[in-house]
Amino acid sequence: MEEVDEKQVYFHDMELDDRILKAIAMLGWEKPTVIQETAIPMALEGKDLLIKARTGQGKTASFLIPVIQKVLTHKKTAIETESIAIILCPSRELCKQTMTVIGQLTRKCSQVVKCIDISPDVEIAIQKPLLTNKPEIIVSTPSKLLKHLTAETITLSTIQYVVIDEADLVFSFGYQNDIEELIKYLPQFYQAILASATLSQDVKDLKKLVLHNPVILKLHEADIPPNSQLAHYYIAAEELEKATILSSLYKLHLINGKSIVFVNSVDKCYKLKLFLHQFAVKACVLNSELPAAVRCKAVEDFNNGVYDTIIASDERSLTEDLTFIKKEEEEIAQDGEEKEEKKKKKRNRRAKDKESGVARGIDFQCVSNVINFELPSEIDSYIHRAGRTARGTNTGTVLSFINKRQKKIFEEIEDHINKLQNTTNSFKKYEFKMDDVASLQYRAQDAWNAVTKNVIKEARMNEIKKEIIQSKKLKMYFEANPIDLEVLESQSTTRQPKKIKQNLGCMPDYIVPTTLRHLIDEQSKAGTKSGIWKQAEKINKEEKKQKYVKSNMNDKKRSNPLETTFQKKFKN
Incomplete structure (x- = not known):
């Protein structure tokens, strides 16, 4: 297994498409971070990567820039549109965050590079029409992608690039079985990148499943910025x-x-x-x-x-839930097979909740x-x-x-x-x-x-009512039952609880x-x-x-x- 040291490289030295360079300039990135200097050229060479760097060091751009470059290169010779890259994140928030960065990096080529986030908690049938045009990049949580594969709304036969972000959280969020199933749908040859803040045992296990003789890129850094920063x-x-x-x-x-x-x-x-x-x-x-x-x-x-x-x-709360999942896995190993299916279903329900982890x-x-x-x-x-x-x-x-x-x-x-x-x-x-x-x-x-506790309760109840009113899933119900909507709107108020004073500002x-x-x-x-x-x-x-x-x-x-x-x- 190969380990490399970082080299000083600039964006314009990486032979990137001009449209990507213009987007980078618009973001105000004068030069790549230390991890980007090495990761981007390595990824463009087609090597599998395991990127380890502390949060805030630019890991997301280090794998998105080469993926977008690969898509643009592929489009020059492609006969028809194909989905060629999947990016997996452990939570919906991270999926949306990844989509935001993709949007920033493709602002000069958004008509060429199509991307879709399928992680939102909506029915598969609703998202199916969005996938008919075969977007080049698909962003998802592992469990949601597996649902689409099971429903045959997505095929991974044309996938060339697989990225897993926050890899050290994937198994902790209960996605191990999902990853093992997803790999069965992938073609024999593909380039893979794992990005992680740590090199935990979970990451090492995931590396064995997904990567093939990867290059390990890790910054020699402390877990926290220096006192000067x-x-x-x-x-x-x-x-x-x-x-x-x-x-x-x-x-x-x-x-x-x-x-x-x-x-x-x-x-x-x-x-x-x-x-x-x-x-x-x-x-x-x-x-x-x-x-x-x-x-x-x-x-x-x-x-x-x-x-x-x-x-x-x-x-x-997240830590407690992850501890709960690991405890159940131990119980599954100890108990008889008659309880295994029931316990797995319960564990998967908890793991699904982690798609919304913050x-x-x-x-x-x-x-x-x-x-x-x-x-x-x-x-x-x-x-x-x-x-x-x-x-x-x-x-x-x-x-x-x-x-x-x-x-x-x-x-x-x-x-x-x-x-x-x-x-x-x-x-x-x-x-x-x-x-x-x-x-x-x-x-x-x-x-x-x-x-007081009553004031907090009142404030939280008001927020829940507002969320119910604004819920897209309940929109049709309220259209059929306008009286219920009127009652909720009359109860939900933007004013603060009575005991809250307004004259201290x-x-x-x-x-x-x-x-x-x-x-x-x-x-x-x-x-x-x-x-x-x-x-x-x-x-x-x-x-x-x-x-x-x-x-x-x-x-x-x-x-x-x-x-x-x-x-x-x-x-x-």
């Missing part, structure tokens, strides 16, 4: 103190750029969202209980700058800050969360709130990060003077206590700490508005999107956002 901060605080500090960071404009706030439960997602809403801080939530379409929309809105903050629950691989763009409002209970979870920022060459910041009960796990995380970075001080204490925000503390505590001048007054005076212009914290005029969505794209391109030129605004201006 990613700054780690911590602050000791209990529940109400955390609420005060978080609201202060937002209302005193101590956070620059977009942020992901992590919590450990779905209910806490909504509690934090409703809490921040009282301070006129717009945020969306992301958790495993939301429908796939809603999760995709949340990520899309966040990436496009509709929201500056996204509140995500931890991947604990644990890893989702491409959050332009993230400047990760805030652990609740510290994760495992070291790997911390590394995963931190990996949402400081992607590529950009810088980022992680701020973790630590309560007394979490001291032990924090010390374990700190020791692990120190070993990875070969240092003794990866974490810096985040200086915060609670006395300076005493007047804001009363507001924060009042707002936090107002979000405007911050009077006297609440601003004296240490920040001179900064606020600089921001305050002609003084035509009373209260310097009144919301500014609404920015056109497209302008705001361009603003974020521009800021992302300049990320690598900025120092760490929290360090710039807080550590230098609000301490001492």
Whole structure:
């Protein structure tokens, strides 16, 4: 088995089609990442690849660019249209994300390269007409592709390229049997690429099934960006103190750029969202209980700058489900064959739910800050969360709130990060003077206590009703039963629960700490508005999107956002 070292190569040196190069230029990619430098030329040579690189290093483009190039080359001599490439992802969100990147890379040849995502949870018969034209690239989850093969709506006899993204999650998501069945439908000769963040045993097993004497490309990198790129901060605080500090960071404009706030439960997602809403801080939530379409929309809105903050629950629920699947597999091996079929069906139902997993691989763009409002209970979870920022060459910041009960796990995380970075001080204490925000503390505590369990329940029920109303599957039912729709619409309201206050968004001048007054005076212009914290005029969505794209391109030129605004201006 061959292993290679990376070489410095540029996109224009790779003999790529001009249409691909123009699309790359429009994306602002000046040069390939380290893994792309080696992977793209190797893939174009027709070699099977096993690509291992940390999230954010450009793995997706490293296999999509050669696939698109191969399609364009094939089209020059093809007599008729054929499906020649399949890309498998472990979740629907990742399928949609892959489709987005394909759309960006084929914007100059979209009429030539046809692609379809068949992963959405719709009936096979509905998608069948879309496949009659035989799109060159098919994106899917393994289980959905197998359904189409069983229904004979797709044939893989003409497939030349097979790509499996996030390969280390495929078996964990319960797709091992699906992959084994899919291979039976593939032709004898095809080129295959596996992309993974790790080289786990599952990846090694998958490699044996799919690859043929592959080239292994792996970056010699740590699991987390270096301290020069990613700054780690911590602050000791209990529940109400955390609420005060978080609201202060937002209302005193101590956070620059977009942020992901992590919590450990779905209910806490909504509690934090409703809490921040009282301070006129717009945020969306992301958790495993939301429908796939809603999760995709949340990520899309966040990436496009509709929201500056996204509140995500931890991947604990996913971990528990995967543990459940592995436990059932052990039970199947131990019990008699009479129970095997029943257990497999139950396991497959759980595995199907994982098509909507949001644990890893989702491409959050332009993230400047990760805030652990609740510290994760495992070291790997911390590394995963931190990996949402400081992607590529950009810088980022992680701020973790630590309560007394979490001291032990924090010390374990700190020791692990120190070993990875070969240092003794990866974490810096985040200086915060609670006395300076005493007047804001009363507001924060009042707002936090107002979000009770009943308020959270009411808010979640309203969201469920809205999803029912907007459901495409129920559209025909509501057309036949308009009274039911009227009842739901009357019950579903856009207003916030009664206990949620709306007057905390405007911050009077006297609440601003004296240490920040001179900064606020600089921001305050002609003084035509009373209260310097009144919301500014609404920015056109497209302008705001361009603003974020521009800021992302300049990320690598900025120092760490929290360090710039807080550590230098609000301490001492």
